[in-house]
Each structure stands twice: as structure tokens, then as C-alpha cells.
Amino acid sequence: MSRRGKFITLEGLDGTGKSTQLRRLAAVLREGGHKVVETREPGGTATGEKIRKVLLDSGTAGLSPLAEMALMFASRAQHIAEVIEPALARGSIVLCDRFTDSTEAYQGSGRRLGSAAVLELHRVLCGGLQPDLTLLLDSDAASSLGRARRRNKRASRQAAASHSDENRFEQETRAFFSRVREGYLAIAKREPGRVAVVDARGTPGQTHRHILEIVGRKLKLTL
Numbered sequence: 471m472s473r474r475g476k477f478i479t480l481e482g483l484d485g486t487g488k489s490t491q492l493r494r495l496a497a498v499l500r501e502g503g504h505k506v507v508e509t510r511e512p513g514g515t516a517t518g519e520k521i522r523k524v525l526l527d528s529g530t531a532g533l534s535p536l537a538e539m540a541l542m543f544a545s546r547a548q549h550i551a552e553v554i555e556p557a558l559a560r561g562s563i564v565l566c567d568r569f570t571d572s573t574e575a576y577q578g579s580g581r582r583l584g585s586a587a588v589l590e591l592h593r594v595l596c597g598g599l600q601p602d603l604t605l606l607l608d609s610d611a612a613s614s615l616g617r618a619r620r621r622n623k624r625a626s627r628q629a630a631a632s633h634s635d636e637n638r639f640e641q642e643t644r645a646f647f648s649r650v651r652e653g654y655l656a657i658a659k660r661e662p663g664r665v666a667v668v669d670a671r672g673t674p675g676q677t678h679r680h681i682l683e684i685v686g687r688k689l690k691l692t693l
């Protein structure tokens with residue numbers, strides 16, 4: 471039987487460069503001979519991608535904060551059952567773009583639903599599954615949001631034909647994203663053993679090297 475794999479999550483505000491860093495880390499791990507699964511939330515399964523459309527499309531109007539939180543967890547429960555747990559059981563390294571810390575930061579802090587509700591739902595719906603390591607890409611709300619908005623404008627022009635976009639969260643206020651960032655930093659303070667804060671304001675290359683150093687040291691992986 472192969473040994474259980476490792477579960478690594480990337481977190482941070484929209485536009486901190488998580489997806490790029492996830493791809494680069496996956497490439498290095500594969501070169502090192504590891505089996506790697508790259509995935510994301512909301513999404514990661516056929517059902518989850520449908521839920522993602524509802525959650526992120528700016529055409530989704532009037533979604534209540536509680537319904538939003540419930541949909542995030544519905545996508546996650548399916549993702550764990552269908553992708554994450556089986557991959558870990560096979561001994562793969564699972565790299566996931568966002569996980570429950572996103573719900574605690576965005577719905578718990580951003581939408582002010584509180585951490586206790588998120589942690590309780592996580593316990594019930596996710597069996598308390600914890601990442602072995604979480605990389606929190608930290609940058610101030612103003613600069614990361616500027617990047618996310620520019621990127622999504624380009625993507626929306628490309629998606630105009632399909633009349634869908636992923637802009638619903640980017641329409642939130644600066645104050646909302648400041649609360650999300652504070653929420654993330656509070657999680658890092660509460661769980662310093664699991665969550666490593668990575669300064670995401672440097673070049674992508676600097677951030678990548680910092681991430682490799684943390685992954686090598688904390689998970690003792692050959693890179």
C-alpha cells in the first residue's frame with residue numbers, strides 16, 4: 471500500500487498570483503518524481519464546476535450570505551469525496567487553489583458570518599480534513615484587487631459570447647477585501663504550524679523560490 475499523500479492549499483486575496491504559483495510548484499514537484507493533482511475551489515469536480523458558475527457569475531443576483539456559504543461547502547464536500555481523499559489515499563500530493571480558509575476569510579470575515587459557523591460546517595461536512603500545509607499569499611487589498619480586476623476584464627471580453635463571467639466577488643468593496651485579509655491573517659496567527667504567510671508583493675520568481683523553501687522545509691519533500 472502506498473503512503474498517504476500530502477495536502478497543500480494555496481490561499482490569498484483575488485489577484486495575489488495563486489494560480490501561477492500553484493502551476494510552478496506542481497511542475498517542480500513532478501520533476502522531483504512526485505505524483506501531483508492540481509485542483510481548485512469552488513469547483514474541482516463536474517458538480518463543483520456547476521456550483522462555481524452560480525457562485526461567481528455576476529449575473530447571480532441576491533444570493534444570501536448563508537446560501538453562498540452553503541454552496542461553497544457543497545462544492546467542497548463533493549470535491550473531498552471525489553478527488554481529494556482518493557488522491558491522498560493513492561499517495562499523491564494534492565495542490566488545491568483555495569479551501570476552507572477561503573470560506574472563513576470571505577464568508578466568515580468578509581460577509582461577517584463569523585468563524586465559528588465555518589469551523590462547525592467544516593467539521594460536519596468535511597470530516598475536519600486539514601491541509602498538511604497552507605501557503606497564504608499575502609498582499610494588500612488594493613494592489614491584489616487591481617490585478618484581479620484587470621485579469622477578469624480581459625477574461626470577460628473573451629467570455630462575452632457565453633454571457634458568463636467570474637466577477638461577482640470582484641465587485642465587492644475595498645472594506646470587504648480588507649476584512650478578508652484580516653480574516654486570513656487571524657487564521658495564520660491561530661495556526662502557525664499549518665499556515666505559512668508568503669509575501670506576494672515581490673516578483674513571481676521571488677515568491678516561487680520562497681514557496682519552494684517552505685515546502686521543502688515543512689514537508690521534507692525532495693524538490
Ligand code: TYD
Pocket residue numbers: 482483484485486488489511512526542567568569570572573574576577618639640
Ligand atoms: P478564485 O477563482 O480562486 O479567484 P482568484 O483567482 O481571483 O483568486 O476564487 C473565486 C472567488 O471565490 C474568490 O473571489 C474567492 C471566492 N471564494 C469564497 O468567497 N469562499 C470560498 O470558500 C472559496 C473557495 C472561494
